[in-house]
Every structure is written in structure tokens, then in C-alpha cells.
Amino acid sequence: MSPLRVAIADDEPIARLRLQRLLGSDSGIAIVASCGSADELLRALQTQPVDALFLDIEMPGKDVFAAWAGLPPPRPRVVFVTAYAEFAAKAFEIDAVDYLVKPVVQERLFAAVERVRRDLAAAAAAPPVPESRHIPLPIGRRIRLVDLATIDHVVVEANYLEIHAASRSFVLRRPISWMEAQLDPRAFLRVHRSHIVRIRAIEQIEPLSSGRYRLRLHGGAQLFSSRSYRDAIRLALGIA
Structure with a gap:
């Protein structure tokens, strides 16, 4: 089975490193990018295929919601990891798979990872896009x-x-x-x-x-x- 390719974006280095450590403890996860801003994340996504994004919300530079909406489909799955509970409703406007409020415990994080995997598996099992118009x-x-x-x-x-x-x-x-x-x-x-x-x-x-x-x-x-x-x-x- 191919590893789940994830990218992390958080402007707090300590929070970013902790998330890397927790996700990295699962051998089925490959962290392909770790970024400090939405702009840096967008640059990374131009060269790295990614299955899921683990994003903070309040970061310098480009708004993360606008950044995600501007990606061409099919877009990566999104899990928000943030200190701001009040953005939950807006997060689900862009079909976020999950919304985690810091500090995140490992069990809750991996429950979100399993949701991502189930969502990707369901998409893969869907009927293929028809060749006709x-x-x-x-x-x-x-x-x-x-x-x-x-x-x-x-x-x-x-x-x-x-x-x-x-x-x-x-x-x-x-x-x-x-x-x-x-x-x-x-x-x-x-x-x-x-x-x-x-x-x-x-x-x-x-x-x-x-x-x-x-x-x-x-x-x-x-x-x-x-x-x-x-x-x-x-x-x-x-x-x-």
C-alpha cells in the first residue's frame, strides 16, 4: 500500500515540529512538505503530489481558505489543526475532512488520519470519469x-x-x-x-x-x- 502523502503548514515552528513528530510515528505516512505559510505551501504543492494537508488557519501571507480554493481539482483532503475553534463552520465550507483544536492529542490526530484514508478510498472506488461528454x-x-x-x-x-x-x-x-x-x-x-x-x-x-x-x-x-x-x-x- 502506498503511503499517505501529507503536507503540513503552521507558522509556529514548535507546533509544526510536534505535528511532524506525531504524524511521522505512523510508518504509513510520508511527510513531503512542512511549511511556515500558505504561500510556501502553494510553492511546495507545485512540485510535490499530496494526498492531504494539515493546516493551521492564522498564518502570515495568503489566506489558507483562498489558497485551497485556488488549487486545481482534484484538491488534497484538508484537516485543520488550529487554536481557533470559531473557524470550524468556515472550514467545512471547503469540505474539510476534520477540524482539530490545539493542543491535539495523538489519538484524535490519528482518528482524523483514518477519516482521510476512508475518504480517499471511497473516491478511488467511485465510478471512473466517463470519456464521453x-x-x-x-x-x-x-x-x-x-x-x-x-x-x-x-x-x-x-x-x-x-x-x-x-x-x-x-x-x-x-x-x-x-x-x-x-x-x-x-x-x-x-x-x-x-x-x-x-x-x-x-x-x-x-x-x-x-x-x-x-x-x-x-x-x-x-x-x-x-x-x-x-x-x-x-x-x-x-x-x-
Whole structure:
């Protein structure tokens, strides 16, 4: 079995070394990068394949949420290791696998590691991305082939995906990470934990004082981004 490749980012050297020591005690874990900032982490990820990130939140330089959202899919799994309990809700907006509050005990840390491994195993067992440009959607006893180019946006509702395509909507029991993997990242943009949008379907974008955006689609639908995806949206849409 291949080792779990992890990267650590924490601006406190002592905390970073402790996390290295705890994770390093598992022979099934390979620590491929240990960084003191989000910017340093992003540079490391350009050359090192990583399965999971163990991140502090309050670090100098680039915001860690924006840094993660700006990574191309498939993104590494994220476990936050921080002294700030109040960021938990925001952390799960970016599908964090776990959220640990310092000081972290070894048992709790390795429970998070096992969650990462289970999540990766589930993703590996998922059906492969189809080579065609259609996605098969079960509708009753029939299978409808929906052209990916007709999809305007996808919304998560509980454990289901609501796929809006060509003035119709379809419901599918799949995680949004599966849907994201089916779509060309040059044509589709994740703007929220629960929303994926086709870039060419966006008709108007309005910045809000909260750091979010209101997106109006050509069909009249309106979606709101989250702050975590602000930098990714600006990059994809060429917003200065």
C-alpha cells in the first residue's frame, strides 16, 4: 500500500515540529512538505503530489481558505489543526475532512488520519470519469444522457445534487466532489461549498460588502459565492 502523502503548514515552528513528530510515528505516512505559510505551501504543492494537508488557519501571507480554493481539482483532503475553534463552520465550507483544536492529542490526530484514508478510498472506488461528454442520470427506470455542455449550474441539497441543464433539473445522489471531477475546470467553476457554475452561463457578477459575489445566470437564476472561493472566482473571470 502506498503511503499517505501529507503536507503540513503552521507558522509556529514548535507546533509544526510536534505535528511532524506525531504524524511521522505512523510508518504509513510520508511527510513531503512542512511549511511556515500558505504561500510556501502553494510553492511546495507545485512540485510535490499530496494526498492531504494539515493546516493551521492564522498564518502570515495568503489566506489558507483562498489558497485551497485556488488549487486545481482534484484538491488534497484538508484537516485543520488550529487554536481557533470559531473557524470550524468556515472550514467545512471547503469540505474539510476534520477540524482539530490545539493542543491535539495523538489519538484524535490519528482518528482524523483514518477519516482521510476512508475518504480517499471511497473516491478511488467511485465510478471512473466517463470519456464521453455526457453524464448518465437515472430517471425512474430509464437512464438519461445529459450533455455536459448544457449544464448551467449544480446545487447540493442534503445528500443529493440538483443539476440544472437546458431549462430542466435532475436530481442525483452523489457528492459534489464526484460532480466536480466530471466537469472541465476550464469551463466550470466551483463558487461555494454547495455550488458549481458553468462560466459561460454567468451573465452578471456583483461584489458584496461581505467579500462574496452575487452571480446572475443567463437563465435568471441567482447564486451567492462564499468568501473562500473569492480568489478562484476573480482568477477565472479575469476580475482585477
